[in-house]
Amino acid sequence: MLRSGGVAGGRERPGERTIVTLEDVARAAGVHYSTVSRALDPDTARQVNVMTRKRVQAVAKRMGYQKDMVASGLKRGRTHTVAVVVGDLANPNVALMLRGISNRLEPAGLMPLIVDTQNDPARLERVLDHLLSRRVDAVIVTAARLSDGPTLRRIRRRGIPVILAVQTVPGIRLPAFTHDDILGGTLAAQHLLALGHRRVAQLRGPADIYSCLQRAQGFSQTIAAAGAMEVVLRSSGPMGTAEEGGHLMRQLLDSKRALPTGIFAHHDLMALGAISVAEERGLACPRDFSIVGYADLPNVERMVPPLTSISLPREELGRLTADVMVELLSSGARPPASRKLAPTLVVRQSTGPPRDFR
Amino acid sequence: MLRSGGVAGGRERPGERTIVTLEDVARAAGVHYSTVSRALDPDTARQVNVMTRKRVQAVAKRMGYQKDMVASGLKRGRTHTVAVVVGDLANPNVALMLRGISNRLEPAGLMPLIVDTQNDPARLERVLDHLLSRRVDAVIVTAARLSDGPTLRRIRRRGIPVILAVQTVPGIRLPAFTHDDILGGTLAAQHLLALGHRRVAQLRGPADIYSCLQRAQGFSQTIAAAGAMEVVLRSSGPMGTAEEGGHLMRQLLDSKRALPTGIFAHHDLMALGAISVAEERGLACPRDFSIVGYADLPNVERMVPPLTSISLPREELGRLTADVMVELLSSGARPPASRKLAPTLVVRQSTGPPRDFR
DNA sequence: TACGGCACCGCAAACGTTTGCGCCAGTCGG
C-alpha cells in the first residue's frame, strides 16, 4: 500500500539545493529504499521483481534521482576517482597525455583528479596526502623525479594501485608506462651519424629526470660505438626551457674547441633557444650546425627552421595507461608489467650534412 | 582511564589497506572520538581542553591520521571540490588558464575536478550530471557555446555557484570572467589601420562562440568607422585550426577581388594556416599582406614570420576566477559581478605597411 | 497437511565524520 502523508516538498524554498535521495524515490514508488537501491544498480537489479523494478526505475527517472557518489564512496570504499599527478599542466606534452587519459577514463565512469605539482617535490608529497584522504582508487604519477622514490614507495604502501607514466624511477617496484628514451637518444645519434657528423654535442636536461639519463645513454652509446667525438653539457635548471638551451649553447660557443657540427638537445625548446643564441653570433642552422630536438612539440614544424625532432606518442601513452588502469580497477588483476612505447624520428630542416661535406 | 584491550592491528595483513579513523585515535588517546574530531578541527578546537587537545593532536600525528574527506563530505554536504569544465585540455590557452585556476585552488584546500568535453555539447550535459552526483561545491565552465544556454541554466537551478570563464553566453544570469574580445578585435583593427591598410579581411571563428562574435564586432566596427573596406569569411569547422585558416585563405585567394592587404584571423593557428596557403601561391607575409593573429600562443614568436597577435592574460584570468570562487565559497557572499580583462597587442613581423606604401 | 525451497522485499547495521544535546564535576555567589 502506498504510504500517504509527508508528501515531499513544502519545506524547501525555491532557491534551495534540493537533492533527491533513495528515500524520496522509495516513498513515491511505495517500496523500501533498499529496494530502490537494488533496482537501480545493474548488478543487483535482478534481485527485484521485474514489475517493481521497472516502476522504480521510472519513478527515479521522473524525479531526477542521481546517486550520491559521495555516500556511495563512503559505503563501498571505492570512489571511482583516479588521481593524475602532473608536473606542469601547461606543458604541451603533459596536456596531450592528459587528454589521452581523460578520454579513456570518462567512459569507464572514472573521474580523473588532476593535480599539478609545478615540479616541486614538497608539493608532490602534500598533494598525495590530500589525494589519499580523498580516497582515490588509484594514482597515476607522470611527474616522478629520481628523488621522489621514497614518496612513491610510501603511497604504494597504502595499498592502492599506482602506475607511473612518462617518467619512472629506476629500481622501484611499480609498473611504468614510458617512452623508450634510450631508443629516442639512439635515433637522434643515428640520424646525425648518418648525415656524416663526427663531432657532436649533447645538451642534457636535468640529472634527476630519469628519461634524460636514458636519452643521454642511448645517444652517447651510439656515438661512442661509431667512434665519433662527443661533448656533453649538463643543464642544472628546470626541464626544457629555451633559456636553458641558450645558456648551454653559449657555453659551447665560448669554449676554445671547434663547434661540434651536430647537436642533440633534450628538448625542442632547448633546441630553439640554442638556435637563437647561435644566430646572434652569426651562425645559421643547418648551414653551420645541425640540431635535433626532443618531444616534437606542436607547431614545431612551423618554426624557423622547422625542427628535426624525436616524436613521442603522448596521447597514445595516456590512453594505454588509462586502459590498463581501468582494467586493473575493474577486474582487480595483479599489477601489470611495465611497457615502453617507441618514439620516432621526424626529419625536418634543422639537420643536414656537416659543412665540410659540402 | 585508558581503555586497554583490542589493540589495533593484528587483523590486517601487511599489504592490506589500513586507514586510521577517528576511533583509532580516540582509543589510543583515551578519549571519545567526537573529542578527537573537535580537537583536530581548527574551528572547534577551543571546545576541548588545551591539555587533551595537544595530546590528541600528538597522537593523531603519530598515528598518521588523515581525515576522510569522503565521510566529511557526506556529513557536511561540502566536498571542497570545484568542477572545471574545459573544451579541450590540449589547447594551450586552456592549459595556461587551468594552471592559474589550479594553483589558486590548491592552497585554499579546494580540489579542481577537471573534465574535458572535447567541445561536444552532449558530453557537456553528461559530464555535468556526473559532477553534480559527485556533489561538487561549485562549477567553473570555460567551454560555453551559445547553444549551451539551457544546460547552464539547468545547473544553475541546482543551487550551486556557477562561474563562466573565457567564454560566456549573452543574456545568461551567471557571472562571467572573460577577455575583452571587443577590445581585442578593436586593437587588431586599429593596428592594421595605423599601418595604412584600407582593404582588410577577417577570418572568423565559429559562429556559436560568443567571443568570436565579439572579436568580429570590435574589428568590423573599427574598420567601418575608419571608412575602410572589409571582407568577412566565416569558418564553419572547429575553432582555431590551421586547416580552417588555410581553407578560408584559399577562398580569399580564389575570389575575383584583389587580395586585401591586411588580414585579421580569429586564432593564431588560423593565421599560420593562412600564411602557409599564401606561400604556396607565391605570396609572402608581410611583403604581400599583413596578418594579425589572436591568442598569442606560446612560441608563436618563433614562427616564420613571428606573428603579430592579440595577447590574452590567460593565467591571470584563471587566477582571478579561482580567487573569486574561493571567496564565494568561504564567505558565502552573493554572486560576484562579471569582469573583463583587457588583451594587448603584440607587434611582431607578420604585419607591416601595405605594399603600395613602399 | 507439512515442509522445503524460492522469489521478493524490508530491516537495520554499517561506512567515518560532524554536531546538537546533555551529563558531570567543578566554581561561585548568595
Add this chain to the structure above:
DNA sequence: CCGACTGGCGCAAACGTTTGCGGTGCCGTA
C-alpha cells in the same frame, strides 16, 4: 549549604548508500 552556571567531554543521531540477514508469501512435492 544550595542553586546556577560553566568548561569539558561523551552520547547518539544524522548524512545517503550498500548489503547481509531474515521474514513473508507462494509454489511444489511428499
